[in-house]
């Protein structure tokens with residue numbers, strides 16, 4: 680089954696929350712784990728064990744695994760494999776982006792047959808949306824999804840993403856390109872956007888209705904970055920049916936006890952579900 684259809688089914692069952700797996704150094708310490716490849720592996724696998732069945736998606740942040748070199752990458756592979764075995768979707772947050780010929784290699788790594796590939800991957804379109812063609816094609820051929828950065832949750836993103844291109848913004852052009860990829864796909868396209876829950880009214884200036892994207896809108900920034908579940912309703916308006924909210928540190932701070940982690944995720948999931956009317 681295609682990614683969009685699998686995600687729609689998972690959201691219908693568990694609600695529109697994705698829990699991030701971000702083994703920051705202070706979190707590892709708080710969990711009594713070493714800041715090593717073994718530590719991030721234990722952290723990630725505990726998250727999978729605790730959270731599968733309570734959220735629709737898990738989002739391992741590749742950077743925290745990559746910082747431990749090849750053994751960190753192996754840890755990421757094991758987290759992704761555990762999630763697959765536990766039947767929970769993964770978005771590998773790798774934010775890759777390069778010229779098309781190199782993008783083809785990233786596509787194989789994160790959307791093809793490689794053990795690093797989850798159900799979807801995040802990518803950056805800021806070398807031009809067309810440079811993403813290899814990852815869009817490889818992901819489609821493997822039933823995987825792609826989340827393209829549009830309006831990121833960090834304040835620095837605005838300088839590039841809000842820049843105007845005629846009647847639209849740079850981010851609006853990214854959104855329009857994603858909409859074209861998803862045209863006619865039901866129930867949900869496989870090409871999503873990343874639009875931070877922190878972006879305030881920036882969605883109103885995109886020059887395109889986000890509802891027309893017909894793909895999932897991954898919304899990081901809930902919790903530690905200051906956005907609330909209620910902000911999601913304000914930011915996304917009528918497009919809120921497409922939103923997959925994402926939160927990492929706020930949930931992870933409840934670990935390492937699996938039951939506490941699960942309760943924290945369920946609390947966030949309930950708040951997001953209520954705010955989005957999902």
Ligand SMILES: O=c1ccn([C@@H]2O[C@H](COP(=O)(O)O)[C@@H](O)[C@H]2O)c(=O)[nH]1
Pocket residue numbers: 699701740772830831832833873874875899900901902903904925926927928929
């Ligand atoms: O615009 C973006 C894109 C990705 N992220 C990632 O999401 C998590 C957020 O973690 P919190 O602990 O909930 O702040 C992290 O992995 C970021 O790299 C984002 O925040 N904003």
